[in-house]
Amino acid sequence: MFMRRLRAKLVVPVVLLTASTGLITPGRAAADPPPEPTTNPWQMRHWPQTQPWQEGEPLRTWSLPGTDGPTPVDPQNYELPDTMTWDDYKRIPGTTWNDPNVKGSVRTFRGALVLLDYPDQPFVVTQPKNSTIYGNPQLVSDIPRAQVAQFYKDFLNTPNELNRGHTIHEYWMEDSGGRFGIELGAFGAYRMPNKSYQYGIESQMQRGAGCPAGETCQRNLRTDARAAWIADVGEETAAQYDFIFYLSAGQDESATWQEFGEMKFQSKEDVNDDFGPPDPALPNWNNTRYVEWTSWAASSNIWPNATQGSSTQAESSGMSTYAHEFSHILGIGDNYNNPYSVPARRAYSGPWEMLDRGTFNGPGGPHSRWLIPAVGGSSMGAQHMLRNKLKLGIVDEQNVLRLSREALGSSGVVVARVTARAAQQGLAGVNVAMGTGDLAAPCDVNTDPLCDGRGYQNYTVEVVDRMGFDSFTPDSGVLLAKTKNQDAAPFIWTVDANPQDIDKVDFVRPDGTPAKMTIGDYRQLSDALFHAGVDSGSEYEYVDTANRLHFYVLDVQRDRRGILSYTVAVRSLDGAGPHVRGVKAYPTVSLAPRPGSWSKCVVPVRNTGKAAPVTGHPEDVTAYVGSDVYRVAASTRARGWTTWVPNAVTTAKFGQTVPVTVYVKRDAGAVRSAAVQLTATSESDPTKSATTSCIVL
CATH class of the missing domain: 2.60.40.10 (Immunoglobulins)
Incomplete structure (x- = not known):
């Protein structure tokens, strides 16, 4: 009766890219009305054609054929992250999590923001606009070096026009329901004793290649950075901080390897000298993490990472990168795949989780993360999913319904109303513990890209609504997942209500050839949420025969304040409980x-x-x-x-x-x-x- 998987997109301006592409106006505070549409900052002036994520489709409406036809209860109108703009942000009613004067009720962490630059790489924001090979900086420029530490402290953690009122403190206060806050002290900038690429080119990503002759690469950034910081402030001052964010001048490799590799150059032989090394004996390309090659320049940038007590980021690393790395500092591992792996492997938790590609969320999506300052993708990352909130202790046990798979047969069907996680009220979710473990038959990750790998101990049910930091998730609906108790990735596996290939163009190559999103691309999970009712474009139930569970999405509610909730149910296939049925x-x-x-x-x-x-x-x-x-x-x-x-x-x-x-x-x-x-x-x-x-x- 309906066309399956009908989608709605928000219309965004389509602008041809030229060397004279303009810039957006500085951002407004989050409470202000949105600015008039202008040129999007993620339009790369290096590309000769408009990219697919800059194009929208007309908003479609749902109606059964015939006059005054009824509409589905809960239609799925997902949006790809790439087409989102700041107009997609929606404030959570009754909250002001970005207020720097409100501290975390459990703990406010004190972080040291330590800034580092190099003999060959000054801070990009100290340079003229669009002066680097990447077309940065944008929006701000020519900041005196002595003021850069204060600039980045304010950009990351003080509500202002440039960050549109959004901060790292706000993320953690919102995600934790006010339990965790973040304070930052800023130090530096400190000049490192080696060149930037001597730290950026390292064994894991570049596999020993790309270091100019006569120089030593794989330098330890933390060792030199901490030495400079301690020499300046002393151990006593350093001990006053709970963790360190090392902020490195320049781009990061995570945000540039594809955009300034295969998206800009048709082949590795096409990489020009602008993106090549200072050693003419080396090729202009180099090894990178996920695929065979990128430009040497992109490969020489640092890759954000965390170890116990500290993390490293660059100027292009968005606010979400800091939230992601701080999650590691708090003790949770990565839960993402290689989207270009051979054999292919589906994304694990995708755009719904900060420890997966939810880090990339923000206006413009994944291919806008090269901007400096970082106001596009990675500026507004997803909240943590229920499993990780439980591990972090940022959701109350009284707000989580804990069930046993084995007990469902003797208790009968369980029906509950679950509220959107951003609202931090009511029931936050359901956890079904599978006491004897995952009973699903083995599958082979080497032959089946949709194989979850098995070995899970729980199912979780929660609700996502596009508001707050979840504004830049692709959809609102019910999020179902399998989880493990230990951080053995994948330890969260989103159950995809639409597991078929999403069949969308990722980018257009320089010769005009469209490149489709791989089956491992996290955006394949943009339509993963379950919705109430029939003909929604998604599903309203899920049966795991092996684990003897049947999940239902029964109804959807949105109250007068705009808070979203769903009535959900779960039952065992092996028993209806002691109740009289009729x-x-x-x-x-x-x-x-x-x-x-x-x-x-x-x-x-x-x-x-x-x-x-x-x-x-x-x-x-x-x-x-x-x-x-x-x-x-x-x-x-x-x-x-x-x-x-x-x-x-x-x-x-x-x-x-x-x-x-x-x-x-x-x-x-x-x-x-x-x-x-x-x-x-x-x-x-x-x-x-x-x-x-x-x-x-």
């Missing part, structure tokens, strides 16, 4: 529509069952087992009439009567009236079923 449906009457139009029947359905006491879960679940889930179907034999049920599953508490809606359409030439049959069947006990009629006159 259902009754009552007949009703409705007025017939005009020919070619729709009308609706509202049929009362009653849960005639009775609850019984249950045990066995990690916590008391009495408040969540007092309901049943019913499968709903409708039909008619009347000539020229059509039925449509917007929600194929519904829920009712024991003793409760709920309305079930059926839409009916009368075609031209149809008989004047129709009898519509509606059947409601218990998912817990399919022998309990009720059928009634709606007479449409």
Whole structure:
């Protein structure tokens, strides 16, 4: 009845790229109205054509055929990160997490921001606009070196126009519900004793290649940086800080290897001297992390990373990079794949998680992360998923419903209302522990790119809404995942409601050839969320036969303040619990529509069952087992009439009567009236079923 996977895009300006491409105006504070659309800062003046992520599609609306047709309960209108702009940001009602005067209720961490530059690489923001080979800096320039430390401290952690009011402190306060805050002290800039590429070219990424003759690469940046800092401030001052952010002058390799490699040059032999090394005996290309080659210049940039107590970033590293690396400092590992690996492997948690490619979220998406200052992709990263919030201790146990897979068979179906994680209110999610481990049959990651690798201990259910730092996630809906207790990647595996290839262009090569997103690209999970109702473009249920679990998305709610929540359910395939199950449906009457139009029947359905006491879960679940889930179907034999049920599953508490809606359409030439049959069947006990009629006159 509907076209599957219909999408909606936000329209953004399409601008041809030339050497004279302009700049956007400085950002406004988050509370201000958005500026008028202007040239996007991620338009690379080096490219001869408009890139796909700068193009939008008209917003589509949903409607069943016919006059005044009904619409799906919860249509999926995802947006790729690439087309997002600052207009996508939505404030969380009733919050001011960016207030620097409000401290974390559990802890406010003190971080030292230590700035480093090099004999061959000054801080980019001290240079004239667009003066580097990358076209940076943009928005700001010519800052005196003595003021750079204060500039970056303010850019990262003081609400202002350039960062649009968003800070590292704000991220952690929002993500933790006010538990964790961040304070920064700034130091430097300190001139390193070696050239920038002597630190950037190292064994893991470049595999020993690309170091100019007569020079020593693979230098330890932390060793030299800490020595300079301690020489300046002393050990006593340094000991006052909980961690260190080393901020390196220039670009980072993570944000440049592709944009200034295969996206700019057709082949490695095409890399020009501007992006080549100072040693003419070396080629202009070099090894990089994920693929065979990039330009030598991109390969010589540092790659952000963290060790115990410190992390390294560059000027192009967005605010999300700092949140990502600080997560490592707090003890959580990486959970991302190589999107270009052979054999291919699907992304693990994708844009929904800070420790995966949710780090890349922000206006302009992944290919805008080379900007300096970093106001595009990686400037507004995703929150942590439920598994990591639990590990970090930034969600209250009372706000997480903990279930046991083994106990579900004896307790019966569990029904709960889960609120969007950005709202930090109500139930934050559900964790289903699989006590005897993942029962799914083995799969081979070498032959199946969608193989999750098995070995999981839990399922989690949570809700994402596009607000706050989650504004730059691709969709709002229900996020289902398998998780491990230990950080053995993948330790979070997003269950993809649409696992088929998303079939989108990633970029256009210099010769005009489109390059599609790989099956391992994290944006393949842009449409992964589950939605309520039928014909949404997504799915409303998920069955894991091997692990004997059935998950449901039953309904969607958005309150007057705009807070999103979903009613979800999970049951065992191996038992319905001790409750008495029953259902009754009552007949009703409705007025017939005009020919070619729709009308609706509202049929009362009653849960005639009775609850019984249950045990066995990690916590008391009495408040969540007092309901049943019913499968709903409708039909008619009347000539020229059509039925449509917007929600194929519904829920009712024991003793409760709920309305079930059926839409009916009368075609031209149809008989004047129709009898519509509606059947409601218990998912817990399919022998309990009720059928009634709606007479449409």
